[in-house]
Amino acid sequence: MIKSILCIGAGYVGGPTMAVIAKHCPEVQVVVADINADRVAAWQSGHPPIYEPGLVDVLNASLGRNLRFTADIDGAIRDAEMIFVSVNTPTKAFGRGSGKAADLQYWEKTARSILQNAQGHKIVVEKSTLPVRTAEAMERILQSGNGGARFDILSNPEFLAEGTAIADLEQPDRVLIGGAETADGRAAIEALVEVYAKWVPRERILTTNVWSAELSKLAANAFLAQRVSSINAVSAICESTGANVLEVARAIGSDRRIGASFLKAGVGFGGSCFQKDILNLVYLCEHHGLDEVARYWESVVTMNQLQKRRFVDRMLRAMFNTLADKRIAVFGFAFKADTGDTRDSPAIQVCRELLAEQARVCVTDPQALPAARRDLADAGPRLSFAPDPYEAARSAHAIALLTDWHEYRELDFERLYASMQKPAFLFDGRNLLEAERLYEIGFNVYSIGRPPLSRL
Ligand code: NAD
């Protein structure tokens, strides 16, 4: 059994994943290293730099026992038998493939650090989501040294979702491990299987070749995002025809072949991965001359852009075709509930479009206000922030609900209504609230993919 594990990258994936490994493998020393010293200090103090339900307890159970965080990446590489790489792999914003391909600079830097500092035998595990055949590139970099160390490369993509990361890690639908089909490759796979087998039933640990594992990760995200775009496309038809997307989703989701999950129409998907990973897939298809396949997957992203625009168009139409100088309270800025993460959140685009219409926008969110302030730092004086939703809605013409925070269901909507300008509008971008009750209170209610409840 492996005795020492290092993870390079203490982010949304690296931190929680290693905390769960440390919890289930108390005999293994787990170290998480990052170039960001502030992040390292936050993790090491037991107050993680990310919000994730249940994380603090799991972290503190192992911190100081067999789990620690460090900024000494080189030293940590020397000491580890198995090295996970979980650095960020954002969409490239420059040069060839700009806007689609993965920016591999952080990932390549870690490969070079490993090469410079490793001695003996190391198993290197790709945890970051990477383009297909990246493990091969990693192997070439690592084999380019002068023989000081020997490496086996595995692909072990992560499927956790933010907001449910700990539950997803504790009880994964599957763990996927890709490795070389050689004796050394199989031994490396078995070493990683043994780690997960401490708490994951063996039949849920799938082993494949490296490229299948890499492609499965991109494909899984593309399938999930495609379902969201599909139901959002249906919501557009509902809004034009009088059908109700909740009823349609229930009807189609009851078919066991289709299934009920990921059929919630909304203001569009966000998060750091769906769009990035689909664009990666698009780039891969283009690279291989599969242009129709590329356009097929690209349409999932096109539909998502449309959904965000349609939301603002509907607000504009409902509010007499002008938002200029009207106060709009934006309820929720995180890309989903139970996270403070706003990367690629639909709220960013919606707020920018509202501000372009010269609306006065006040954003509230239980966890994501610090990130929202950074995302909209250039927005100017029409934008404000309020931790308290009642404060955000005071004198507002409309509430636009953009994140499905459970606590928004519990708000006192009579009180909110009383404090707002009339006619008061509520645009529920997540179909979270009870539209009929809000309508009875006096709101003009616009939900996604449902007929409006309006007195106007
Ligand atoms: P993140 O930005 O939260 O964390 C990445 C960390 O890597 C940062 O703390 C950064 O400082 C560190 N880093 C960058 N370069 C480094 C270097 N050279 N040496 C040491 N540390 C370095 O990213 P994340 O959300 O954890 O995602 C990591 C990977 O996992 C991505 O490829 C992503 O696609 C994938 N993924 C993310 C999720 C998710 O829910 N966020 C889920 C599954 C997979």
Ligand code: UGA
């Ligand atoms: C997603 C996948 O679910 C994870 O399996 C994967 O590991 C991860 O991406 C990743 O690779 O980063 P995540 O983005 O954290 O996880 O969150 P999801 O729950 O998938 O939600 C993504 C977006 O889709 C959110 O904006 C959410 O509000 C939206 N969504 C989701 C809908 O609009 N409707 C739905 O029915 C489901």
